Amino acid sequence: MLYRYAFRLSGEQADAEDLTQQTYLVAQRKLHQLEHPAAARSWLCSILRNLFFKSQNRSPAISLESVSEPEDESSAESPPDFDSEALQQALNEIPEEFRNALVMYYLEELSCNQIAEVLEVPLGTVLSRLARAREQLKRKLIALKMAMESPM
Numbered sequence: 001m002l003y004r005y006a007f008r009l010s011g012e013q014a015d016a017e018d019l020t021q022q023t024y025l026v027a028q029r030k031l032h033q034l035e036h037p038a039a040a041r042s043w044l045c046s047i048l049r050n051l052f053f054k055s056q057n058r059s060p061a062i063s064l065e066s067v068s069e070p071e072d073e074s075s076a077e078s079p080p081d082f083d084s085e086a087l088q089q090a091l092n093e094i095p096e097e098f099r100n101a102l103v104m105y106y107l108e109e110l111s112c113n114q115i116a117e118v119l120e121v122p123l124g125t126v127l128s129r130l131a132r133a134r135e136q137l138k139r140k141l142i143a144l145k146m147a148m149e150s151p152m
Contacts (some may be wrong), residue, residue, distance in 0.1 A: 001041070001108055002048055008103040009052045011092055019055070023048040040046075045104065046118045086148075090140035098133035101126055 001025055006039050007016035027034075034043055091099055100119065102109045112130070116123045 002044055005045060005103060005108050006048055007089070008091060008107055009049070009100070011088055015055075019051055022051050026051065026091055034131065042110065042114045042118045045108065049100065049118065070098055086141060088090070088145050090137055090144060094133060094136045094139050098129050098136060101129040102133040102137065 003016055003020045006019035007013065008021070010016050010019060010065070023044060025042055030047075034040060038091065091103070094102070101115055104115045104118065110118065112123055112126045116126045
């Protein structure tokens, strides 16, 4: 679950592997901070998200041409109407605040309340971000599909 989340945030297999590994290292060092074991999933996602944001401040932007799908077959499957590369490209074009909510809800299957807790925002903000993210993703995928179908 953490690897898939890291991959959708970073768009790179190597970066996702590093983020996942770093998340477990940080979690091991800070295990005493986990007050409720039932909240471990949200807590791990928060650690991963924070590590990703810190790494974004030190590394260049992700190139859309370099986006590839992980080789791990256990990763979440994309709906059949479009391929994984198109999905990743469309996700990368959505602003981070909307992409995070979308990835957490659909790919990591967190509830809206869990997402609000992880992102430290009100529930209404999560619902709003999800609605906007869905609309933006839909427009991006339609535009990508039309661009792929148009004759050159």
